[in-house]
Amino acid sequence: MxxxxxxxxxxxxxxxxxxILSSDLSTEINVSEDTIRRDLNELADMDKxxxxxxxxxxxxxxxxxxxxxxxxxxxxxxxxxxxxxxIRNNMFILTTGGTTIIEMARLLPSDLNATFFTGSIxxxxxxxxxxxIEVIFLGDKISKSSQIAxxxxxxxxxxxxxxxxxxxxxxxxxxxxxxxxxxxxxxVKKAMIQAAEKTVVLSIxxxxxxxxxxxxxxxxxxxxxxxxxxxxxxxxxxxxxxGITIL
Amino acid sequence: MxxxxxxxxxxxxxxxxxxILSSDLSTEINVSEDTIRRDLNELADMDKxxxxxxxxxxxxxxxxxxxxxxxxxxxxxxxxxxxxxxIRNNMFILTTGGTTIIEMARLLPSDLNATFFTGSIxxxxxxxxxxxIEVIFLGDKISKSSQIAxxxxxxxxxxxxxxxxxxxxxxxxxxxxxxxxxxxxxxVKKAMIQAAEKTVVLSIxxxxxxxxxxxxxxxxxxxxxxxxxxxxxxxxxxxxxxGITIL
DNA sequence: CAGTTTTCTGCAATTTCATGCAAAAAAATT
DNA sequence: AATTTTTTTGCATGAAATTGCAGAAAACTG
Numbered sequence: 001m002x003x004x005x006x007x008x009x010x011x012x013x014x015x016x017x018x019x020i021l022s023s024d025l026s027t028e029i030n031v032s033e034d035t036i037r038r039d040l041n042e043l044a045d046m047d048k049x050x051x052x053x054x055x056x057x058x059x060x061x062x063x064x065x066x067x068x069x070x071x072x073x074x075x076x077x078x079x080x081x082x083x084x085x086x087i088r089n090n091m092f093i094l095t096t097g098g099t100t101i102i103e104m105a106r107l108l109p110s111d112l113n114a115t116f117f118t119g120s121i122x123x124x125x126x127x128x129x130x131x132x133i134e135v136i137f138l139g140d141k142i143s144k145s146s147q148i149a150x151x152x153x154x155x156x157x158x159x160x161x162x163x164x165x166x167x168x169x170x171x172x173x174x175x176x177x178x179x180x181x182x183x184x185x186x187x188v189k190k191a192m193i194q195a196a197e198k199t200v201v202l203s204i205x206x207x208x209x210x211x212x213x214x215x216x217x218x219x220x221x222x223x224x225x226x227x228x229x230x231x232x233x234x235x236x237x238x239x240x241x242x243g244i245t246i247l
Numbered sequence: 248m249x250x251x252x253x254x255x256x257x258x259x260x261x262x263x264x265x266x267i268l269s270s271d272l273s274t275e276i277n278v279s280e281d282t283i284r285r286d287l288n289e290l291a292d293m294d295k296x297x298x299x300x301x302x303x304x305x306x307x308x309x310x311x312x313x314x315x316x317x318x319x320x321x322x323x324x325x326x327x328x329x330x331x332x333x334i335r336n337n338m339f340i341l342t343t344g345g346t347t348i349i350e351m352a353r354l355l356p357s358d359l360n361a362t363f364f365t366g367s368i369x370x371x372x373x374x375x376x377x378x379x380i381e382v383i384f385l386g387d388k389i390s391k392s393s394q395i396a397x398x399x400x401x402x403x404x405x406x407x408x409x410x411x412x413x414x415x416x417x418x419x420x421x422x423x424x425x426x427x428x429x430x431x432x433x434x435v436k437k438a439m440i441q442a443a444e445k446t447v448v449l450s451i452x453x454x455x456x457x458x459x460x461x462x463x464x465x466x467x468x469x470x471x472x473x474x475x476x477x478x479x480x481x482x483x484x485x486x487x488x489x490g491i492t493i494l
Numbered sequence: 495c496a497g498t499t500t501t502c503t504g505c506a507a508t509t510t511c512a513t514g515c516a517a518a519a520a521a522a523t524t
Numbered sequence: 525a526a527t528t529t530t531t532t533t534g535c536a537t538g539a540a541a542t543t544g545c546a547g548a549a550a551a552c553t554g
Contacts, residue, residue, distance in 0.1 A: 054509080054542090125394075250542070284502090
């Protein structure tokens, strides 16, 4: 059995049962537990499953019960503070989901008049709390692992929008561009970038100069990048050369 | 059972009951009390629960003066418990929003396979937490007052569905039928009733035999009504005459 | 205050994990 | 087809995690 096959099998089992034990998989597939462990680690690195002592859990399981505290919440709050001034009255704004975006939504001034489009349930929920913001939810089918709407419905609706700004939380960026690892999410993000006049990406510094398997866009499609670091940090030199504003 | 699973189970129990005893958990999960205690300590360290002598309390319960309590939460939980058995595997279910529905969503067994359609952001959010439930969000424009999707988009999408069940939280019901006071919400509810084979209405007893300004539907379109009271209560006599099952 | 229950501590048995290494398998190259 | 390079796998080792248990300490009850 090929490695890829095996990992596909593991993913399917986790989808089916929401949990699996390394020892069970080992006897089922007839490989050593070490191999299983390595597979599980790889899948966990790709954010496809949650690895725990003794086996692994599906991501939806995790999000439901174990939602832990937000990773690097302080950094994310800092980033959120830097985004808010970019948002002006009467703008049409496309956003993704993610904890940084949620943080931003909470910081929006209550007298702000704007229209927000999002496919993320938590984000929509947050926007809906604000008195003067109009919220449009994009898409119908909700992907559980990412809690956002995915699929053709979402994409085509995004295509019908001409937004002023796209504010996107990202998972990895390096000199080749922005990358991610969930195919469905990427389709949505690509469409969002196309539909917006300007694109702002939000990322904690830890993710800068890392990359993942699937490409979202090149650096030339990004207008602004915001991290928790000072814009003068040398980390950003190469991005500035590509004409990206660092905040 | 994996440690992580066990802790998830504990958290869920605490969410549900607001308090639990170490000894109960020990016999339920079949591990030593020491293990439970260690779990509770870990969860308390993570600030997810409040550990007390003999067991633990839910954090939201303990710091409840911060959160707005749900009105008649106990009644609503009772209602929710009565709804759950109506939901079977592979059903297509339309639901509204509202605190009772949210409560129901939390009680859905984790092995339930079903597809839920809703226009309510909080409800969609809750459904999305479940491992085996597919969530379809209806509509795009979100009405802030009710936190649900309203307007033509929502209505037309509902029209395209043939659901097994419509589960609807209502604000008023009397012998003339179900009434409400938000015109946009009513359009959505009407469409939902049309699109479902059977309609179940949920209401706290306080709202029975009251009415509001705008009509949603007559009693003949209702199949089942659920309140927190015993079905034999004389309050329901006239509804039974209209062929409505009381639970 | 006496008796019961719960908690804490240290400990031992078991399981699971990470790491380095060498053999095997697969892929790429000549 | 043969050979080199890369990837993958299994195993051994020691480290770390998990769990249950015993006995002392602490908390609770009436």
